[in-house]
Amino acid sequence: MTLRPCLLALALSLSPLPLLAADAPAKYRNAQEIIDAAPTSDWHSPAAENTLYMDLEGGRVIIELAPQFAPEHAGNIRTLAKGHFWDGLSIYRSQDNFVVQFGDADADDAAKAKSMGSAKTHLPAEFQRPAAGLDFTALPDRDGWAAKTGFVGDFAVGSDGQNAWLAHCYGAVGAGRNNDEDSSLGAELYVVTGQSPRQLDRNITLVGRVLKGMELLSSIKRGPDPMGFYEDAAQRTPIKAITLASELPEAQRVNLQVLRTDSKTFADAVEARRNRVDGFYKRAAGHIDLCNIPLPVRIIE
Amino acid sequence: MTLRPCLLALALSLSPLPLLAADAPAKYRNAQEIIDAAPTSDWHSPAAENTLYMDLEGGRVIIELAPQFAPEHAGNIRTLAKGHFWDGLSIYRSQDNFVVQFGDADADDAAKAKSMGSAKTHLPAEFQRPAAGLDFTALPDRDGWAAKTGFVGDFAVGSDGQNAWLAHCYGAVGAGRNNDEDSSLGAELYVVTGQSPRQLDRNITLVGRVLKGMELLSSIKRGPDPMGFYEDAAQRTPIKAITLASELPEAQRVNLQVLRTDSKTFADAVEARRNRVDGFYKRAAGHIDLCNIPLPVRIIE
Numbered sequence: 001m002t003l004r005p006c007l008l009a010l011a012l013s014l015s016p017l018p019l020l021a022a023d024a025p026a027k028y029r030n031a032q033e034i035i036d037a038a039p040t041s042d043w044h045s046p047a048a049e050n051t052l053y054m055d056l057e058g059g060r061v062i063i064e065l066a067p068q069f070a071p072e073h074a075g076n077i078r079t080l081a082k083g084h085f086w087d088g089l090s091i092y093r094s095q096d097n098f099v100v101q102f103g104d105a106d107a108d109d110a111a112k113a114k115s116m117g118s119a120k121t122h123l124p125a126e127f128q129r130p131a132a133g134l135d136f137t138a139l140p141d142r143d144g145w146a147a148k149t150g151f152v153g154d155f156a157v158g159s160d161g162q163n164a165w166l167a168h169c170y171g172a173v174g175a176g177r178n179n180d181e182d183s184s185l186g187a188e189l190y191v192v193t194g195q196s197p198r199q200l201d202r203n204i205t206l207v208g209r210v211l212k213g214m215e216l217l218s219s220i221k222r223g224p225d226p227m228g229f230y231e232d233a234a235q236r237t238p239i240k241a242i243t244l245a246s247e248l249p250e251a252q253r254v255n256l257q258v259l260r261t262d263s264k265t266f267a268d269a270v271e272a273r274r275n276r277v278d279g280f281y282k283r284a285a286g287h288i289d290l291c292n293i294p295l296p297v298r299i300i301e
Numbered sequence: 302m303t304l305r306p307c308l309l310a311l312a313l314s315l316s317p318l319p320l321l322a323a324d325a326p327a328k329y330r331n332a333q334e335i336i337d338a339a340p341t342s343d344w345h346s347p348a349a350e351n352t353l354y355m356d357l358e359g360g361r362v363i364i365e366l367a368p369q370f371a372p373e374h375a376g377n378i379r380t381l382a383k384g385h386f387w388d389g390l391s392i393y394r395s396q397d398n399f400v401v402q403f404g405d406a407d408a409d410d411a412a413k414a415k416s417m418g419s420a421k422t423h424l425p426a427e428f429q430r431p432a433a434g435l436d437f438t439a440l441p442d443r444d445g446w447a448a449k450t451g452f453v454g455d456f457a458v459g460s461d462g463q464n465a466w467l468a469h470c471y472g473a474v475g476a477g478r479n480n481d482e483d484s485s486l487g488a489e490l491y492v493v494t495g496q497s498p499r500q501l502d503r504n505i506t507l508v509g510r511v512l513k514g515m516e517l518l519s520s521i522k523r524g525p526d527p528m529g530f531y532e533d534a535a536q537r538t539p540i541k542a543i544t545l546a547s548e549l550p551e552a553q554r555v556n557l558q559v560l561r562t563d564s565k566t567f568a569d570a571v572e573a574r575r576n577r578v579d580g581f582y583k584r585a586a587g588h589i590d591l592c593n594i595p596l597p598v599r600i601i602e
Contacts, residue, residue: 096516097471127583144442144588170398170496179580194519195471195496195593199577199586215397215523218495222516276500279480282428285500287445292496 028277031269035296038265043257043298046154046211048246050074052081053254054102054213055240056091061213062256063173066155066206068134069166070126073175073207076119076186081244083117085187090236094220095228097194101176102239103187116187125181126205128165136164137262139270141287145198149290151261155209156290158201166206169196169291171214174206193218196291211256211297259296269296329578332570336597339566344558344599347455347512349547351375353382354555355514356541357392362514363557364474367456367507369435370467371427374476374508377420377487382545384418386488391537395521396529398495402477403540404488417488426482427506429466437465438563440571442588446499450591452562456510457591459502467507470497470592472515475507494519497592512557512598560597570597 029037046064054061067074080086086103093101106112136159138150146158149167156167166172172192175184184205191210210217220237223230230236245253259266270293275284330338347365355362368375381387387404394402407413437460439451447459450468457468467473473493476485485506492511511518521538524531531537546554560567571594576585 094520096519141445142443143445144590145586181583197593199574199582199589199593201586202584203582218397219395219520219522221520273500281500281504282482283503285446285502288500289445292498292500 029268029272030276030278031272034265034269034272035259038259038263042260042263042265044260045255045257048248048253049078049244050208051245051253051256052077052208053241053243053245054086055243056216056237057240058216059213060254061216062211062254063208064154064211064258065208066153066166068152069129069155069164070175070205070207072120072123073126073184073186073205076123077189077207078244079119080116080187081242082247083119084241085114085116085119086239086242089114089239090233091217091220091239092223092230092236093190093228094193094222094230094237096222098192098197098228099190100193100217100220100228101188101190102237103176103189105233105236107188116185119185119187121185123182123185123205125177125184127181127202128163131159131162131164134164135262137266139288139290139293140274141289143290145201151266154211154258154261154295156293158198158290165202166209167196167290168192168198168200168206169209170194171210172196172206173208173210174200174204177204191217198291209295211258211295212254212299255300257298257300261295266296330569330573331577331579332573335566335570335573336560339560339564343561343564343566345561346556346558349549349554350379350545351509352546352554352557353378353509354542354544354546355387356544357517357538358541359517360514361555362517363512363555364509365455365512365559366509367454367467369453370430370456370465371476371506371508373421373424374427374485374487374506377424378490378508379545380420381417381488382543383548384420385542386415386417386420387540387543390415390540391534392518392521392540393524393531393537394491394526394529395494395523395531397523399493399498399529400491401494401518401521401529402489402491403538404477404490406534406537408489417486420486420488422486424483424486424506426478426485428482428503429464432460432463432465435465436563438567440589440591440594441575442590444591446502452567455512455559455562455596457594459499459591466503467510468497468591469493469499469501469507470510471495472511473497473507474509474511475501475505478505492518499592510596512559512596513555513600556601558599558601562596567597 050065052063065074091102092105104114143149148159156169176188177184274288351366353364366375392403393406405415444450449460457470476487477489478485575589
């Protein structure tokens, strides 16, 4: 029985380990090899005032806000974090192949709802913004959801040339709303945990993305309700705290770095993923979708 | 505090509940309403000899094999199930936004590996097959991964006109292999639990799809290894049994029905998802990707 049970090359191709591709053509470098060779200048640290630490029993989720796309929501979220709004609240929804959602499970009950302190009680919808003024790095491939796709900073973005918007990829963080466009406040947030629901693009305000710790959210047991809500509060996942990194002394901040999406390294890694010719892959796709491109993140201890 | 914390309309639009869309134009019916009105003849029951019940502590996962695409693998999997190969084995890998994998964690250790009984010890790669002879229902939208996409029976399929292949959508079940194309046997199987890794299409043999119970697989705690393997056997998820439905008396089979993908109901539901104009959606996408289309499944008690 010589079969290895580990999809060996398949797994390595998407893993943070260097590829051990004895069969690969000498000149092909896979995405991880390219990233490992990146100069220090290709990495950047997200601003502390845009970085949230969500602490759960199981560990820490790190979220980056996108004020260039949702300035009003980012502002309210900072206010809520500074006021410790989420501390002691919960992840009260986990719907399979869709989202987890967190905040105040009692938000609709005026008698029980937690005060939002000095946060604003009305925000404009921030579904898209003018494309002008953004440093947009386009992808080479077509996409049925948007005329152009690419990255702006650490964020996956769609654009029609005139406007640009954050895309609902795995790990995207959005602001729950009711039927009115401008009914989100940033207190009730969701994170995409399944196949990218791009039909939501430009229909709801995305506020940022998870940089680290997705596995803590994506593996939460699905709620028994068809929409993934837990009626039973005991089944919800408690949030110990959500803290804005800039509120902490520098020594207590995580030294997290993200590969610049406007670097040659990132472009080369995308190209290596578009055309995989290692020992495992027999047929290069010649294509990649926006939401299939992982964002390289590392923590410097 | 009137904000509901439940993304109400968003949630309903993807839920099995009827839409309560007071704001929706009178003539628009969402996908679920269309499906709910389907005639009985639009539903079919997968063949018992293609249906696997995977019993875990948490419940049952139901898998449909696709012998029209992978006849040799389907045959071996039937043999393995009849021989109770997986009973007492485990899900030994869970990699975030990628796959779970199950079978014999000791498969590479000849001293410990479980016997595969009368199953074949070599199979051909079954990455694709001639498109001729398939009842292919095409989707209207373009896709960067395949010239044509659509459904054949219960399966999401890509095609270049000449050949057709199963697509790596959420819930797809594939046969782990080593670097050699023909190194899979169907004993070590993976299930896609994240954003569709379509770059694997035509690079590995897909054998079927999960019809029911994905939430039991997708929420398994991710393995500590970068590829999601668990070194510690105690962390693996035990498999009580995997049973071929045709091996059970009819009374013990699940009466599961799937909406026919060649029905007008299915086409109408796809169209309703391509252009959502209920009270929640403000902008219809006019598009849908192959892997964003859920397959309606119901169990008749």
